[in-house]
Amino acid sequence: MEGALDRNIPRKTWMGLLAKAPEGRVAALLDATTARPGFTWLRAPEIGSAMIRGRAGGTGAPFNLGEVTVTRCALTLESGEIGHAYIQGRRKADAEAAAVVDALMQTEAADKLRQSVLEPLASEMTEAKSERAAKAAATKVDFFTMVRGED
Amino acid sequence: MYVAVKGGERAIENAHAWLAEERRGNTDIAELSIAQIREQLKLAVNRVMAEGSLYDPDLAALAIKQARGDLIEAIFLIRAYRTTLPRFGTSRPVDTAAMACDRRISATFKDLPGGQILGPTFDYTHRLLDFKLAADGEIPDAPLREPEPGDVPHVTEFLNREGLIEDAPNDETPPPDLTREPLEMPADRALRLQALTRADEGFALGLAYSTQRGYARNHAFVGELRIGTVPVEMEIPELGFAIEIGEVTLTECETVNQFTGSKTEPAQFTRGYGLVFGQTERKAISMALVDRALRWEELGEDFEGAPAQDAEFVLYHADNIQATGFLEHIKLPHYVDFQSELELVRKLRREAEASQLQEAAE
Numbered sequence: 001m002e003g004a005l006d007r008n009i010p011r012k013t014w015m016g017l018l019a020k021a022p023e024g025r026v027a028a029l030l031d032a033t034t035a036r037p038g039f040t041w042l043r044a045p046e047i048g049s050a051m052i053r054g055r056a057g058g059t060g061a062p063f064n065l066g067e068v069t070v071t072r073c074a075l076t077l078e079s080g081e082i083g084h085a086y087i088q089g090r091r092k093a094d095a096e097a098a099a100v101v102d103a104l105m106q107t108e109a110a111d112k113l114r115q116s117v118l119e120p121l122a123s124e125m126t127e128a129k130s131e132r133a134a135k136a137a138a139t140k141v142d143f144f145t146m147v148r149g150e151d
Numbered sequence: 152m153y154v155a156v157k158g159g160e161r162a163i164e165n166a167h168a169w170l171a172e173e174r175r176g177n178t179d180i181a182e183l184s185i186a187q188i189r190e191q192l193k194l195a196v197n198r199v200m201a202e203g204s205l206y207d208p209d210l211a212a213l214a215i216k217q218a219r220g221d222l223i224e225a226i227f228l229i230r231a232y233r234t235t236l237p238r239f240g241t242s243r244p245v246d247t248a249a250m251a252c253d254r255r256i257s258a259t260f261k262d263l264p265g266g267q268i269l270g271p272t273f274d275y276t277h278r279l280l281d282f283k284l285a286a287d288g289e290i291p292d293a294p295l296r297e298p299e300p301g302d303v304p305h306v307t308e309f310l311n312r313e314g315l316i317e318d319a320p321n322d323e324t325p326p327p328d329l330t331r332e333p334l335e336m337p338a339d340r341a342l343r344l345q346a347l348t349r350a351d352e353g354f355a356l357g358l359a360y361s362t363q364r365g366y367a368r369n370h371a372f373v374g375e376l377r378i379g380t381v382p383v384e385m386e387i388p389e390l391g392f393a394i395e396i397g398e399v400t401l402t403e404c405e406t407v408n409q410f411t412g413s414k415t416e417p418a419q420f421t422r423g424y425g426l427v428f429g430q431t432e433r434k435a436i437s438m439a440l441v442d443r444a445l446r447w448e449e450l451g452e453d454f455e456g457a458p459a460q461d462a463e464f465v466l467y468h469a470d471n472i473q474a475t476g477f478l479e480h481i482k483l484p485h486y487v488d489f490q491s492e493l494e495l496v497r498k499l500r501r502e503a504e505a506s507q508l509q510e511a512a513e
Contacts, residue, residue: 016395048237053244054426057319062244063341068206088397134295139269
């Protein structure tokens with residue numbers, strides 16, 4: 001899936017990719033790519049929640065469905081860029097790795113990180129999703145009509 | 152007279168130590184890991200997340216282990232933990248039309264765009280015990296097939312095009328939150344849906360079943376039942392835009408109900424809605440049936456005195472943590488209360504005996 005992500009991939013997209021990555025995966029890809037830069041915490045990793053909303057009837061008025069655990073942090077690289085992370089679950093190390101990637105994506109290292117962190121993440125997630133979708137598709141009912149014997 | 156009693160500490164400590172030992176069971180048997188519970192008892196994990204009102208499979212698995220498989224106790228642990236979390240924000244309403252569906256069935260339309268996708272269901276199994284599971288069995292890989300591209304549309308959309316079903320128009324009214332303000336009557340639909348999605352599955356099932364048996368007649372079809380994942384998107388104030396912070400599995404049920412029309416509305420179908428964390432379809436269908444029954448007033452129907460129509464009855468008794476808290480507290484020491492009851496009964500008996508003696512003497 002080389003080059004699957006646009007060179008101008010928006011920050012919103014990469015932050016979403018980093019948030020949805022499996023446990024430990026962002027750190028593994030990041031550390032295989034580059035030495036971690038020095039940084040100071042703007043907000044050390046903390047665990048909290050977000051209230052998830054649904055809509056009545058799927059499309060109507062919103063209602064509160066329940067909360068999800070979230071870990072967030074923010075840091076400043078020695079070169080000045082600020083990285084944020086908001087990721088599902090209680091995963092402080094993953095939040096740190098995600099915030100480092102977010103900050104590095106604003107530096108000259110962006111291309112390298114896109115290729116060796118974000119693209120593998122995106123293709124792994126697409127692969128996992130496709131496999132699940134293919135299993136679901138295999139359980140799809142193919143109706144056929146029995147020809148009745150009259151006439 | 153109020154007498155404070157002390158002295159239970161040692162007994163309590165020893166009881167807890169024994170509890171830990173009993174929880175572990177026979178140490179010749181391998182200990183359960185959190186990951187094993189999370190992966191292999193997924194539907195129990197889902198129920199604990201739904202009724203605990205906190206989506207975190209690892210925490211739910213831990214709670215199940217700690218509670219020795221008592222799911223209401225596990226839900227209690229999750230609810231207690233939830234209150235310790237600072238809330239970072241609120242998601243945008245999830246878009247269930249864009250769900251990556253593991254399962255999607257309709258009982259009302261056979262041929263529909265996207266098709267009937269059975270998913271990993273117990274339906275059509277013979278409900279015979281499978282003794283192969285008692286041995287270490289290898290399982291064959293599930294077959295694959297090329298999926299159709301694109302989102303799977305909601306069934307109600309088709310009926311909506313003909314105007315045959317009530318609309319659920321977009322609305323941005325901020326919903327009330329019963330975890331922040333006490334649940335008070337009258338409860339609007341948003342509040343009812345929040346209470347129902349975290350309601351006890353057994354209670355919701357019983358009420359839903361009562362509507363099917365004729366207590367608040369509203370003959371429901373499952374217009375659609377879908378299970379799958381949706382991204383959770385949240386506005387991040389310090390960034391000034393919304394990002395996807397994760398992904399959750401949800402079960403959604405839309406019922407299509409008969410409605411013969413009222414003074415203001417022509418005959419059309421009405422809807423009940425269920426949306427629950429995890430793969431939890433019994434609960435989602437129950438929620439949709441009870442939601443529909445509770446909508447009698449806004450749809451101009453009669454109140455028939457059925458329990459499922461009574462919002463106060465339903466919402467004040469649906470929460471299993473409130474219920475079990477009040478129910479189980481009566482087993483805790485009530486020595487002083489009971490002492491006064493005892494005094495009262497003795498006094499009444501003394502008086503009765505005294506008057507009998509007096510009558511006999513006269």
